[in-house]
Amino acid sequence: MGSQSDRGNFGTKIGVILATAGSAVGLGNIWRFPYMTGQNGGAAFILVYFVFIFLLGIPGMMSEFIIGRHSAANAARAYKALSRGKPWQVVGYMGVITSMIILGFYAVVAGWCLQYLYASIAGQLTGDTNYVTTYFQAFSSDPIKPTLWTIAFILITHYVVVHGVRNGIEKASNLLMPTLFVLMIVIVVASCMLPGAMRGVDFLFNPDFSKVNRSVLLEAMGQAFFSLSLGTACLCTYASYFSRQTNLMKSAFQIALIDTLIAILAGLMIFPSAFSVGVNPDSGPSLIFITLPNVFQQAFSGIIGVGYVISILFYGLLALAALTSTISMHEIGTAFFYEELHTTRQRGAWIETIVCCVIGIFCSLSMGAVEGLSLLGMPFLDFCDHLTAQFLLPLGSFLTCLFIGWYVPKQVVLDEYTNWGTLRGTFFQVWLFAVRFICPVCIMAVFLHQLGII
Secondary structure (H helix, E strand, O other), X not given: OOOHHHHOOOOOHHHHHHHHHHHHOOHHHHHOHHHHHHHOOOHHXXXXXXXXXXXXXXXXXXXXXXXXXXXXXXXXHHHHHHHOOOOOHHHHHHHHHHHHHHHHHHHHHHHHHHHHHHHHHOOOOOOOHHXXXXXXXXXXXXXXXXXXXXXXXXXXXXXXXXXXXXXHHHHHHHHHHHHHHHHHHHHHHHHHOOOOHHHHHHHHHXXXXXXXXXXXXXXXXXXXXXXXXXXXXXXXXXXXXXXXXXXXXXXXXHHHHHHHHHHHHHHHHHHHHHHHOOOOOOOOHHHHHHHHHHHHHHHOOOOOOHHHHHHHHHHHHHHHHHHHHHHHHHHHHHHHHHHHOOXXXXXXXXXXXXXXXXXXXXXXXXXXXXXXXXXXXXXXXXXXXXXXXXXXXXXXXXXXXXXXXXXXXXXXXXXXXXXXXXXXOOOHHHXXXXXXXXXXXXXXXXXXXXXXXX
C-alpha cells in the first residue's frame, strides 16, 4: 500500500481547508440554497439547516475523513484496508463510479457557465426576458457548442489535477477560493446598494417559523447532506492526503462554516437585485441562465457599464465555484486509476478525463440536440442527476455511517478522532452516537422524502 510520502499530501492547514471546502462549494450553493431559504421561512430555514449540519453534516464528514486518512489510499482501497478484505470495499467503488457520473453531467452545466461568461464579455446577454429564454434554449440544445464547452471544462480540471496534490489541487484552491469570496463580496455590495434591495434581504433573513413544517425539515436535511458532498468519496479521497497532525473535527467545522457562509452570500447576491426589479427568483438552471441575466441588466441599468461588469463577475464566479467541485470529483477517479492500475498519475488522470468526457458528451446532447437520448423518460443528463442524488449518494453515505459506527473497531476510530491521543476526545461519544443512530435515520428520511414517500 502506498505511503503518505509517495502519494503526496497537502502542505498547509489552510490548503486542507480551502481545497476541501472547495469540493463542497459548488453550483448548488448558488442556485439551490438561496431559493430554498427564501421559500421556506428565511432565517428559520437557515437555523434548521444549521441544526442538520451539526446532526448529519459534520458527523458524516468526519466518518469519511477517518476512513480516508487512516488508509492514505484511494476510496476503494481505503474501505478495503479498514474492512480487512470484507465486501465493504464495494462502498468505495460505488463512490468512484458516482463521482464520475456527477463530473460528467456537472461539467455540462459548468460549460454553460463558461458560455455565459463569454456571452457576457461579448455583450450578447442584453434583451428582454423572452430573448434571454430563447438564447438559453437555443444554446443548450445546440449539438456543438455546449459539448465543446463541456470537454473544455473537463480539460481545465484535468490540467489542475495532473499537477498533483500540492502543486495542482492545493495551489489552485488557494487561488480560486479567495477569488471566489472576493467576487461574491463585490456583487453582494453592489446588489445591496440598489433601491428596494432591503426587501430581498428581509425575504432571506426574516424568520418565519410558521413555514417550518415536516417538508421544510426534510428539505433542510437534504440540503445539509448534499451541500457538503457527502457520499461522493471526495471527502474520503482528500482526507487521504491529510497529515497525521490535521485536526479532523476542527477541519470539519471550518469547512461546514465556509460552505454555509458562501451559500448565504449567494442569497445576498441574488435576492436584493431580484427584488429591486420586482422579480421573484426561482431555482435551478433557469435562475442562473434565464432569470439573472435579465435581473442584472435591469437592476444596474442606471449606471453605464455596471450591469455589464456584474454579469461578467457573476459568471466568472460560477465557473470558479464549479471548478473547485470538478477538481475534487476528478481526483477521486484519478487516485483510483493510478493506484489500482499501478500506473502514473498522468495516465490515471487521462483515463478519468476520457470516461467523464464520454458521459459529458451524452449528457450535453440529451438536452435537445439529439432526440431519444433519454432513460426512464428523462433526458440522459437529468437521469444521471436523479440516479446519483436520489440513490447512489444517500446509499453511499448510509453505508459509510454503518461501516464507521458499527464495523470498524472503536479503538481505531478513537485513535483517528484524537490524533492518537494528542487531542482531547471531547464529544467522541456524542459524535459516535450521531454516526450510529442519528445519521442513518436522517439519510433514510432524505431518501424517502426524495422518492415522495414521506
